[in-house]
Structures are given as C-alpha cells and as structure tokens.
Amino acid sequence: MIDLNTLSLADLKKLQKDVSKAIDSFQDRERKAAIAELEVVAKERGFTLAQLLDETSVKPRKPVEPKYANPANPSETWSGRGRKPRWVVAALDAGKSLDDLAI
Template structure:
C-alpha cells in the first residue's frame, strides 16, 4: 500500500495520523494479551498460576470508604473525609459548625 501524502489535505492527514495511532495502540495491546496468555499457559503447565509466581493479584476490588460526616440538611448526603470537601461541608464550616457537629 503506497500513499502519496503530498496529495492529501490537512484534514485527511490528521485523520490518517489518528488511525495510525489507534492501530499502533491496538497492536501493542494485542501483543501484550498474547504474551500474557502465553505466560499464563506456561505457568499452568508447571502447576502454578501467574499471580502466584509474580505475587501480583489481578482484579483487586476496593471497598468503599466509610462515611464519617453527614449533611445536617440531608442525612443521606455523606462524606468519608477523603478527597475534596463537599460544598455542604465547606458551607457548614463557614457558618460556624465544627466537623464534630457533622460526624456520624
């Protein structure tokens, strides 16, 4: 396949660039999956799982954080104390409430 890039418009060139980037990414992902499958097969043939040999567990699920604070106006609106402060929490602090007043 031979393309004359000089005859393509800027939009066509950018579309082609996008398609090439997607194709490269897809190729790399496919090769990684093939390598992983091959390694898992080899480990299985030797009586192990790949996660046993590498010490890496896959699919680890995190449990949600426990709520520590509740909105005084709506108790269903909670916050764990992690991450960005919710607006209701900041507004309550500005009105003179203390975090302990909103603790669950």
C-alpha cells in the first residue's frame, strides 16, 4: 500500500496520470472483450454484429415541408413540428391564428 502523505506533489501528479492511463486501458480491454462476446452471439444466430447494429441504429428523419410562413419575411418558415419560432409566438400573441400563417 502506498502512503500518499509521504509523496511529493510531482509524485502524486505522476501517480494520478498513471492511474488515469490504467483506467482507460482497463476500459478499452473490457470494451473489446464485450464486442468479441457480442460477435460470437451474433454469429451463433446467423448474423454479423454490423448487421444487428445497422438495423437498430436510428435513421435520420426526412425533412418536412413547411406549413407556415412569416408574413413579414416569407423566407422564415416552420413545419409545425417542434418548438414554435419566435415569429410564430409573436403572431399568436398579436391575435393571429396558425391558419393566418399557413402557406
């Protein structure tokens, strides 16, 4: 056991750096072992690991056509999904409806 109270600041910093490297190395070995185990299971079931991961990956959504446009600046549009743009909020606060902003 190392008595940390007897080490100099330089020795403590070196020890800290060595421990960080050892942790990173350990995690890398564990990750590689887990991948190897998953590849064996995938192969037993007739797949490659890449095939399984490709099917479960999130596919990007296709862009949605805009439904609303800012009357003051038609280049500002909104699809109606997600958070309302400031210009939509301002128009609604001014008494307009979404139908008034529809393209």
